[in-house]
């Protein structure tokens with residue numbers, strides 16, 4: 001089991017993006033706190049995986065969440081759960097929510113929390129691992145509250161990849177992975193949704209001292225060297 005309390009030196013970036021100004025909430029937080037809110041009435045996660053170590057990975061569209069998660073998995077062995085990937089799997093498996101999810105993703109909006117939280121809960125419960133990166137979740141306060149109620153715990157830490165909008169748009173439009181939402185109209189909407197609904201979540205975790213803000217500019221390797229100390233300190 002990983003340590004849940006650690007003291008780290010500041011890792012805050014010096015990026016001056018618009019997002020940083022909007023958050024404006026003293027993101028120098030570098031301590032990991034132990035706040036477990038188990039809620040037996042809701043069931044929480046199953047007994048076997050009752051107390052997993054959870055990192056939420058946040059950032060705007062194209063900020064590099066998935067790319068950095070892959071590197072964290074390779075180096076530190078956490079299991080990567082991408083909320084977007086779980087939702088896309090639902091579409092391709094023709095589940096009852098498939099067409100609703102498809103339309104929501106096309107529009108750059110947020111799928112109802114009950115759907116996404118259920119998929120995350122199942123993925124945690126069926127995993128052999130007890131350490132998770134939950135990528136692209138929570139996207140809104142509604143997502144966050146639903147997760148904490150259903151899973152019965154807060155995340156241990158939260159990573160936020162801070163990247164200028166112009167760079168995020170460039171990366172998304174060059175991604176070339178056939179994603180239905182990688183077009184300029186959807187990206188514009190996703191940026192709006194990020195600013196309106198996701199920044200409040202980031203602010204919430206900053207206030208709780210759980211946030212690690214990482215400068216998301218530079219090469220993939222340069223960014224990973226900013227991420228590495230966060231997990232190295234927990235081993």
Ligand SMILES: Nc1ncnc2c1ncn2[C@@H]1O[C@H](COP(=O)(O)OP(=O)(O)OP(=O)(O)O)[C@@H](O)[C@H]1O
Pocket residue numbers: 059060061062063064065066067068084136171172174175176216217218219220223
């Ligand atoms: N540091 C980087 N410099 C240049 N390109 C990058 C960098 N990091 C990631 N990319 C590329 O940018 C694109 C978006 O990266 P990624 O998929 O990791 O972002 P994301 O935050 O997961 O986005 P989304 O929220 O849309 O899923 C990918 O094509 C990836 O290869």
Ligand SMILES: Nc1ccn([C@@H]2O[C@H](COP(=O)(O)O)[C@@H](O)[C@H]2O)c(=O)n1
Pocket residue numbers: 061082083084085087104105106108109110111112116135136137138139143181190
């Ligand atoms: N918590 C979430 C996560 C994602 N979505 C929808 O999926 C789209 C793609 O997500 P990525 O993380 O892969 O970028 C996103 O724009 C949302 O439409 C969601 O609803 N809730």
Ligand SMILES: [Mg+2]
Pocket residue numbers: 065066082084136
């Ligand atoms: Mg992604």
